[in-house]
Amino acid sequence: MSQLEIKNLHVSIADKEIVKGLSLTIKGGEVHAIMGPNGTGKSTLSKAIAGHPDYTITSGEVLLDGVSILEKEADERARAGIFLAFQYPSEIPGVSIANFLRAALQARLADGEEIDASGYYKRLYAKMDLLKIDRKFTSRAVNDGFSGGEKKRCEILQMAMLEPKVALMDETDSGLDIDALRIVADGVNTMRGPGLGVLLITHYQRLLDYIVPDYVHVMYDGRIVKSGDKTLAHELEAKGYDWIKKELATAKA
Amino acid sequence: MPAASRTTAMSASTPTTAAPLVGSFNSDAFAAHLASLPPSLPAWWIARKRAAYEKFVALPLPARTDESWRFSSISKLTLDGFTLPTAAAGQVPQAPIDIKKAAILVFANGRLFSHEPLSAELAERGVIVTTLQNALVKHEALVREHLLAQPPKLGSAKFTALHEAFLIDGAFIHIPRGVTVEQPIGVYSYALGATTAVFPHTLVVAAENSRATIVEYFDSGHDTEAQFAAGANDLYASHGAHLTYIGKQDWSHRALSFQSNSTVVRRDARVQSLNVHLGARQARHESLSLLQAPGAFSEMLALTVAESDQEFDQRTLQIHQAPNTKSDLLYKNALRGTAKTIFSGLIVVDSDAQKTDAYQSNRNLMLSDEAEANSLPGLEIQANDVRCTHGATSSRIDPEQEFYLQARGIAKAAADELLTFGFFEEVLNRLSDDNLHEALRVLIQTKFKK
Numbered sequence: 001m002s003q004l005e006i007k008n009l010h011v012s013i014a015d016k017e018i019v020k021g022l023s024l025t026i027k028g029g030e031v032h033a034i035m036g037p038n039g040t041g042k043s044t045l046s047k048a049i050a051g052h053p054d055y056t057i058t059s060g061e062v063l064l065d066g067v068s069i070l071e072k073e074a075d076e077r078a079r080a081g082i083f084l085a086f087q088y089p090s091e092i093p094g095v096s097i098a099n100f101l102r103a104a105l106q107a108r109l110a111d112g113e114e115i116d117a118s119g120y121y122k123r124l125y126a127k128m129d130l131l132k133i134d135r136k137f138t139s140r141a142v143n144d145g146f147s148g149g150e151k152k153r154c155e156i157l158q159m160a161m162l163e164p165k166v167a168l169m170d171e172t173d174s175g176l177d178i179d180a181l182r183i184v185a186d187g188v189n190t191m192r193g194p195g196l197g198v199l200l201i202t203h204y205q206r207l208l209d210y211i212v213p214d215y216v217h218v219m220y221d222g223r224i225v226k227s228g229d230k231t232l233a234h235e236l237e238a239k240g241y242d243w244i245k246k247e248l249a250t251a252k253a
Numbered sequence: 254m255p256a257a258s259r260t261t262a263m264s265a266s267t268p269t270t271a272a273p274l275v276g277s278f279n280s281d282a283f284a285a286h287l288a289s290l291p292p293s294l295p296a297w298w299i300a301r302k303r304a305a306y307e308k309f310v311a312l313p314l315p316a317r318t319d320e321s322w323r324f325s326s327i328s329k330l331t332l333d334g335f336t337l338p339t340a341a342a343g344q345v346p347q348a349p350i351d352i353k354k355a356a357i358l359v360f361a362n363g364r365l366f367s368h369e370p371l372s373a374e375l376a377e378r379g380v381i382v383t384t385l386q387n388a389l390v391k392h393e394a395l396v397r398e399h400l401l402a403q404p405p406k407l408g409s410a411k412f413t414a415l416h417e418a419f420l421i422d423g424a425f426i427h428i429p430r431g432v433t434v435e436q437p438i439g440v441y442s443y444a445l446g447a448t449t450a451v452f453p454h455t456l457v458v459a460a461e462n463s464r465a466t467i468v469e470y471f472d473s474g475h476d477t478e479a480q481f482a483a484g485a486n487d488l489y490a491s492h493g494a495h496l497t498y499i500g501k502q503d504w505s506h507r508a509l510s511f512q513s514n515s516t517v518v519r520r521d522a523r524v525q526s527l528n529v530h531l532g533a534r535q536a537r538h539e540s541l542s543l544l545q546a547p548g549a550f551s552e553m554l555a556l557t558v559a560e561s562d563q564e565f566d567q568r569t570l571q572i573h574q575a576p577n578t579k580s581d582l583l584y585k586n587a588l589r590g591t592a593k594t595i596f597s598g599l600i601v602v603d604s605d606a607q608k609t610d611a612y613q614s615n616r617n618l619m620l621s622d623e624a625e626a627n628s629l630p631g632l633e634i635q636a637n638d639v640r641c642t643h644g645a646t647s648s649r650i651d652p653e654q655e656f657y658l659q660a661r662g663i664a665k666a667a668a669d670e671l672l673t674f675g676f677f678e679e680v681l682n683r684l685s686d687d688n689l690h691e692a693l694r695v696l697i698q699t700k701f702k703k
Binding site for chain 2: 052053073075078083092104107
């Protein structure tokens, strides 16, 4: 069973510290939700773990199955089993989804080994059927001119094909209507299982009605300030983030 | 005319005065070349070759001050150190096996090496795919009318004259009126030998309402040969004809290459040409489109992968001579290493060419900080009711796109390759034949794999 351990992580962007000592362990089969107000460092956390070059990890550790990933390039981290579902996936004009996914899978093979084309398409179509995605989708350029919902479905399809150990889902629900949200949530729920750990980053409780988390963490000012089970999400929904802020202020005083 | 100018050349070609201007292509070499040609060739052709040689000798090499050679590394243009092609020197590479062809002509060092003939059905319908030497005898009038019929306008007059003077053999393709050739016709030209000079030529005459696709590959035996190529082609699309031309230049990375293409488009005819530039250390490519009658349309496309210290110098001219004509140029360059590209394009709209639609676009993808892309787009419009746009852009790989691909496990180099293909796709998508599209994609990919 896989495990992602984040230990006392500090992340800066251009010398400004955004994540200020965050620790969290995600085991295979678990779904963790991180909630928090805007600008609290949720997206920074996920991009830093995925290896975005603009984010500097100033101290702390991230271990995947006991091995540090911080010295690895973004592509090596992905091949090791980290998957970042983007809040705003890039549009890649001229590169079809089929060719893109093929390149991503090819990258996971040893040098000189060629991907088996018919096996690849068989698997791709099976995943698409499972996620109820039209096959015509694969000949479209990656995210190029896609609606918000299409972009998120494209992310879920990639996740299904790449079968990561840990998925970091950054505001997967942003910009989605209820129907699109349900489709995306169904996709994640289909993939849930002992082989996959999930970190759901979300601003709203809404997503957690569809993907029910095992743990809920509240992030504020670069740290996890409160953890609990799914009921914490409902409490937050009812009381708002100010409740947390007040609690923190009281604790300090 | 040839007789008169010959006298001039006699004096000009004396070794002492002319040596720097002719390099390896001196009068002895020219005499040897003429002597090697079959005696069956018509006298007018030999006279034209002599006149061309005189012109070659008399014309100066490009100078730094020539506007038509602006940004070119003219100090690296040399005519020295090359040898005239000998028959089938070395191993002729295996022709690429990609898409099914209607017929194939394979030239090695300027001479026909092998061929796959047309089907009996197409031959019976009058389609001709043969050598220029053959056509000069059997289809003399057609060849005489169209072979190198357009005077060079883009700066390479000296090299075009050299081409005509030393042209041994080439392809002649004629599609008769109303005939459609479904599969592409292949013309492969190989340069073999360390210092070989080649002068490939392809002449295509598409009669009224005919349809055909020509795929031409230029290739060297190895990647290290310091070869020389001065090639040309003539495409003639008669009324209502649809012609697609694909040229893929993949000479040795140490070769010096000049190519001059002329396209004549008649009433309601359309020509789509795509030139893919991969090889040579320095390659100059000139492309002229003449829109001669209403309804004529020329689509001019090019893709270049410039790497290490390669230089690709592309000069284009779209001349609208009649009303209601259209031309659309899209040249895309991907630059790596310390490579350099030059694009200089001019749209000319004659005074009576009203309702002209003319577009010209040069896009450069900079994959390296050391690479250099130069663009000189231009317009010369005499008519007042036209729609013309031109523009040039240079951009880098978007780091967010690159990160997105890396976040899926694709290493940086492979990500950049994928993004380059994405950049090229807009051009490849213009091809209506999916198989051709895929074959070209694979051919371009081989350059990334090197």
